[in-house]
Amino acid sequence: MARREPLPTHHQSVPSDRIDGPVLVTARWVVGHAKGSHQLLERGEVVFERDSIVFVGHGYSGEVARRVDFGEALIGPGFIDRDALSDLDTTILGFDNQPSWEKGRVWPKSYMDRGPYEMYTPDELAFQKRYAFAQLIRNGITTALPIASLFYREWGETWDEFAAAADTAGDLGLRVYLGPAYRTGNTFIHDDGRIDFFFDEPRGLANLDEAIRFCRTFEGRAGGLVRTMLAPDRIETSTAELLRRSAAAARDLDVPIRLHCCQSKLEYDAVLRQHGMSPPEWLRSLGFLSERALLPHGAYVSGSSRIDRPGRDLEIIRDGGASVVHCPLVSARHGSTLESFARYRAMGLKIGLGTDTWPADMVLNMQVGMMLCRVVDASATAVRSEHYYDAATTGGAEALRRPDLGRLAPGAKADLVVFDLGHDRIGQVIDPIQTLMVGGSGRDVDTVVIDGRFVMSSGVIPGFDAAEAHRQAQAQFDRLTARYPERTWKHPPVEEIFSSSYPRVEPNQESTA
Template identity: 30%
Template sequence: MPVTLIRNAELIVAWDASEKRHAYMPDADLAFEDGVIRFVGRGYDGPADTEIDGAGLMVMPGLVNIHSHPSSEPMNKGLLDEIGSTGLYNSSLYEFMPIFRADSEAVPDCVRVALSELLLSGVTTLADLSVAHPGWLDLLAEAGMRVCIAPMFRSARWFTKNGHVVEYEWDEKAGVKAMDEAFTLIQRAEQHPSGRLFGMACPAQIDTCSPELLRDSRAEARARGISWQIHAAQSVVEFHEITRRHGFTPIQWLHEMGLLDEKAIIGHGIFLDDHPSTPWHTDSDLGILAETGTTVAHCPTVFARRGITLKDFGRYRRGGVNLGIGTDTYPHNMLDELRLVAYLARTQAGNPRTMSTTDVFDAATVGGARALGRDDIGRLSPGCRADIVLVDAAHPRMQPRHDPVRSLIYAAGDRAVKDVYVDGEKVVGDGKVLTIDFEQAAAHLAEAQKRVVGNAPNHDWAHRPVDRIAAPTFKWL
């Protein structure tokens, strides 16, 4: 197979196997062949069919995003930026998000817009938590990204009739049927000719799934050796609902059922028993997460919009919890998300030392890889997949670059991402997505949003016009 060599890169964020951590390696080479990294170091003297001049480039591992909703979230741009239900502890889950769902015609464009933004911000592996939709697998394969599909299933739907009480409509048979279909789809993903798709079990939310559905899905995931993710401890409403039903916090209840381990992922995991908004008579949730090896998928942007956040990333990390990062909402910009992780952690802790850039970069690479059960992504080391990001270290936004990864996360962001490779195939070149027509998808999505906005009052419990739900920034003349 042809060998591609990046010769004499200004800097490689290489994996130091002896120390089990990332390390800066200046003036170094990286070679890959057949989608696999063959060499990372200095003085490569092997064959090279294609040679890339590494001058002015920082080479880093592709980022691993463990929680995202590409099929729906891009539709919400400009609508959900500032609203949360006053009667439901400022969450937007129950009253507002359901009324702006993308219609079937818009879903492919939602996906293409989200994946384009993710690729441009250096994401090479994504966990896609979506309701199954036609053509899903081929659409993901088209993008050239490595994707863990997580078809969501549940026993009940939530709704509100008044904006301050959440109700549940149960259909447990439908939940079982959807779970069976999800596992069939996961098998199809693993057999997809692209070779870049794999799967994860995903009962949608802790409060919408019966105990039987949770136990059965966990057992099947364990039998298949795949990860299992659930939204839990994500709202005050949900916390109170689970304590009312079971007498345990969401984390404790999952633990009581034996569902937590090193391949379990809690989507969000904000409202623990010691959170100021949900004080409980115990103080054990953080310890349970750490002792079981459970991962928390931290997605700060969507909650920061409502004045909600984890308390705090550094505390979880010091407590021994494995953390991964996700872009739950728009913009699907992983580098922006990493910046917000750091800033919110420090403000919540009142301490700039609560966490480091090393911590957040680890969460976005090896932490996410661990959650997905992969040791061949999230690091640049011989034998790992050739998922590589080339950053323009000479970009004006990167200057000065005393510490290049800090310059990337806190200053330059996605503007400095030059090229991205997945499995050794270039999917971003010179800051442009090569596999998706991003501009066309964005234009189609803009038209689709007009349809969704026009129909939104029909889905709202109070039939309010959209300008009353999401008031415009300025009056339209």
Template identity: 40%
Template sequence: MRTRWRARHVLAHQNGRHALLENGEVVWEDDVVTYVGPRYAGTADLDVDLGDSLVLPGLIDLDALTDVDHLVLDSWAPADRAAGLQWSEDYFAHRRRDVFTPEERQTIREYALVQLALHGITTFMPIASEVHSSWAEPYEELVATADFSRNLGLRGYLGPAYRSGVNVATVDGKRTVAFDERRGEEGFADALRFLDHAKELGDPLVNGVLLPCRIETLTEDLMRATAEAARQRDVLVRLHCLQGVLERELILDRYGVTPLEMLKRTGLLGDRLLIPHGQVLDRHPDVHGEDRGDVATLAAAGASVIHCPLTSFRYGHALRSFRDYREAGLNLCLGTDSFPPDLVRGMDVGVHLAKVMDGRADAAPAEWYVEAATLGGARALRRDDLGKLTPGAQADLVAFHVGDLRDGVQDDPIRTFLLSGTAREATHSVVAGQPVLVDGHVPGVDEQDLRRRAQALFEKMRAAYSERDVERREAEELFPPTFPAFQE
């Protein structure tokens, strides 16, 4: 089947880079783009005139929330409540449990994947919180997630998260990691089993990857096993690391090396490695405050950093800096990591955070962030056929309406959209040539029912924090309202 989109603005690809095309057309047959240009001379089975829209290559989110968001609870928490957001040692040793049933966890994932589709994400790699589970992610749950993702039509890079330990709060208010190595081995076995499952499916929309949790929650043996499995099976590894000062201290105390040195020692550092955040390197003010070669080491290894600007900003963090990482040759891609999964807001925040960090207006222009959300993600996935609109590429594309009076006057369509728009303006998306988002909705999804069910599960998750808190404080004390309730 041949389909044609027409739109006021198309971010095409020409001479090895993105290029703006006004009053452009994109044509694809089956799952491959066949034409991008001003006027297609042939006919199409389906014509879609998108009017005042901006058509981009499908957005790639490599740290995509597939859970109920907890940032709304913990991103503002003062120091006296921070411990209540972690497991207590007593909870780890005696009372850990699954807060949700498998059916409820499936609802959570369905809710999250629909959110990705509604925000114009076409390719994703999931991130889920383990705080409300008894350990990590079972194989069966990722099989169900893959099935739902396939039904939606998203392109997923999937695998169950696994870990050997969990961050806990001690009775004296300190943080450490409590280990259960057997559970780590079981989780790794589940991850390998899912790789086999993804291969057996033979569906290009389901790609198996290894998703171990945070580096401080893995044993050295599990890290080595992960690196060896990635080499043998030629799959990607995403590992949250280089993201916090506490992580660095825990790794130094346990192994006598830095997290970056640990990546090298275990064989993880290489072109299969994707690192969310990647902010705490030698240049961080709480480390050395100067460049001693860490960024160059990552770039030389071919690793990718998944920058999550909106989430980092909300927790008070930033890259130091986007320009320096890019100019060092390090591949930068993007993730959302929390709600909303809005890469447009994330790109806008990133552009302006970079100005603050570097003290210059052109620290990281809008086009660099758009490249990270498209071409950077494709490079991280080792997919030359993603992230661009050109003949021969996969037909993954998304349209945003940019004709609303509230968007203001327009200069450059990319800069204006990042400044004035959000991903909620996504109206249509296509993955592998098939529609995912149509007229701002995901066909077959009862959005109001899903919203109602997700809210009930959020309330259940919120209430469960009290049983994990060292002081067993109630949720109302851990998460007080912004203002007192009105009294009648």
């Protein structure tokens, strides 16, 4: 990176101050937006003042308070992550340890009978959000809808932890949509290995009431950075009454509502068995589908290779106005994907992206998505780089009904991400978006501006000690895995739950080789 004037150093511990006056940033490439589409501006300029963009183009003639030239770089809109990991990395626990229900990812009945409990303290939950939110910023994600696992919770997420999350988002400068996840049921395993469902509807409805109160209390906090949403956790652990009331509340509050749906065969078959309808058919019958509805992951649908059932699941989602949240990286790790992203786009489905796993690397997410689509369709022309880049930017903005996000254009929010394209590991550049899709990474994010604030510069987030946070996260993770036998079927020791890639040799232990 070259010829950059130093960014402001005052109040570094609280990245909330904006530069007083217009700021002009430029780079080798700028992703502008005009006439309903992104465009590449060579040696382009972006000017923003306070929280909004005032100019995108060439040859700005007005006075500016600060100029920053990022040199061989790409300046683009911030990514919108609609299923953003706000947890420690639990994907690694099931990556090579399957089946997941046998490895602690579903509660055994013995654990339920003893009474589930919170496996994290309030302080640990608050730390997780700060740690995860910082990782999102470091990967160029400027708008996030957090997601965390309920496997480690007593039941649902709480008011207090999300009040702390709102404070953290404001402190770090991340734009978020927050709402505690809730449910009316959960899966569990009988002693004989049968997977079953337990429901406590009154408890879930009480949690919904708390979530509604949270929305009314926290909407617009931190100068508008904090917005709210409703987050019923999974379709298979929701009762009809919970979903009806949630949809009605989303309409009344005019907030997004996210529900994990069509993400596994177990879920699809359970809904079909319980209600005589597919998940999308059931949601339509409940009046749940609308332009506010966000549905991760959308991979298990009628007519796909995974669901041997005729039907119009995708058409139901599309016609209901809902949006699919595509999470290609985490889906691929579990052996599934959309069939296919190109088909969904051609049908007119609204598609945005979510990471939903570690790392929160939207570039890697897009790369995997492109490869999966081309493999599924057996065609290198099935999808292009800009299709996934659109999904990560304008696609997410459309689903949130936020035309001021996901684009660099006058009047849009000043949410910008700078990718360093000047180092030797990036490869050669003929087109910066294509280069990102081939050789880029979230680690190439150099600077992030959100709402007109420089929340990260040269890879550093003011007030966030990455090395210390990493140490604390590992210690917290170790405490979690040590307690895994308590909530794993038949309660095997830790070393049987989590296999080793190769035999481990302890210090002073002779090798058998």
